Amino acid sequence: MKDFFYLQRNDRRALLGVLAVIAAAIGVIHYAGRACDEAEPAAADSTVHKAEYAERKEGTAHNATYHYAEERKTELFTFDPNTADSTQLLRLGLAPWQVRNIYRYRAKGGVYRKKTDFARLYGLTAGQYKLLEPYISISGDYRPAAEVYAQPEPDTYKRDTTRYPLKLKPGQTVSLNTADTALLKRVPGIGGGFAGAIVRYRERLGGYYSTRQLLEIDNFPKSALPYFTADASACKKLNVNKMTLSQLRRHPYIGFYRAKTITDHRRLHGPIHGLDELSLYRDFPREAIERLKAYVEF
Numbered sequence: 001m002k003d004f005f006y007l008q009r010n011d012r013r014a015l016l017g018v019l020a021v022i023a024a025a026i027g028v029i030h031y032a033g034r035a036c037d038e039a040e041p042a043a044a045d046s047t048v049h050k051a052e053y054a055e056r057k058e059g060t061a062h063n064a065t066y067h068y069a070e071e072r073k074t075e076l077f078t079f080d081p082n083t084a085d086s087t088q089l090l091r092l093g094l095a096p097w098q099v100r101n102i103y104r105y106r107a108k109g110g111v112y113r114k115k116t117d118f119a120r121l122y123g124l125t126a127g128q129y130k131l132l133e134p135y136i137s138i139s140g141d142y143r144p145a146a147e148v149y150a151q152p153e154p155d156t157y158k159r160d161t162t163r164y165p166l167k168l169k170p171g172q173t174v175s176l177n178t179a180d181t182a183l184l185k186r187v188p189g190i191g192g193g194f195a196g197a198i199v200r201y202r203e204r205l206g207g208y209y210s211t212r213q214l215l216e217i218d219n220f221p222k223s224a225l226p227y228f229t230a231d232a233s234a235c236k237k238l239n240v241n242k243m244t245l246s247q248l249r250r251h252p253y254i255g256f257y258r259a260k261t262i263t264d265h266r267r268l269h270g271p272i273h274g275l276d277e278l279s280l281y282r283d284f285p286r287e288a289i290e291r292l293k294a295y296v297e298f
Contacts, residue, residue, distance in 0.1 A: 176208040177234040206236030209294040237297040
């Protein structure tokens with residue numbers, strides 16, 4: 001047997017090389033088999049994860065590792081945006097952030113007084129408002145108090161005659177020497193400015209003897225003259241023999257030069273008995289004398 005299995009040195013080397021190659025081949029095959037076995041579960045796990053992701057995306061998976069929220073259903077019912085709570089607003093189909101905006105608006109004192117005010121809600125589309133508009137019901141308690149309680153009743157309405165005086169009708173008149181500014185403003189075409197000017201000029205003159213004197217006021221409307229009357233007997237008289245130059249000059253129809261002429265005449269010729277005595281002076285033409293007749297006495 002020993003002789004039968006006896007190999008030469010070269011044969012033994014060749015046999016050992018073949019055995020080494022076979023052993024190496026077996027090792028490679030074994031390693032490749034294990035790699036395949038490990039790869040298959042990984043591929044299977046990947047397929048499972050993909051399936052789970054698809055189910056999660058479609059909202060059909062109920063795995064306990066993530067939250068599952070059912071789709072909210074929109075309900076339509078009558079609501080008041082000033083008092084509705086978050087649960088009701090969410091049931092109407094509003095988004096949570098829109099509900100928060102409503103709460104912030106109300107917390108700052110905001111009030112929805114009419115249906116269209118709710119349309120200003122940020123993010124609310126025209127379609128949503130058209131859907132909700134028939135169900136919006138705003139309580140009368142949120143209307144402005146002035147609309148409910150401050151409106152005058154038709155039978156008790158009174159015109160503000162101070163700011164908007166009732167105007168005189170044609171044929172009606174007021175007395176220039178006794179009327180106050182409130183009465184003067186009732187004349188068509190006469191406002192607060194002209195009424196004040198009439199009173200001030202009346203005080204300087206001492207009264208009106210003719211309605212034409214009103215035309216001496218700058219830009220006075222001639223169309224207003226028929227609504228006035230003047231009584232010459234109500235004019236204040238100036239005693240030209242007793243008053244000083246300073247007192248005489250204050251009258252609009254006399255002034256400084258005519259007052260000086262009067263005082264000079266008194267000093268040189270004595271008391272004045274009539275205005276005709278002054279007609280010889282250049283400062284007293286016939287028109288000036290006629291205008292002064294209602295205001296002087298001797």
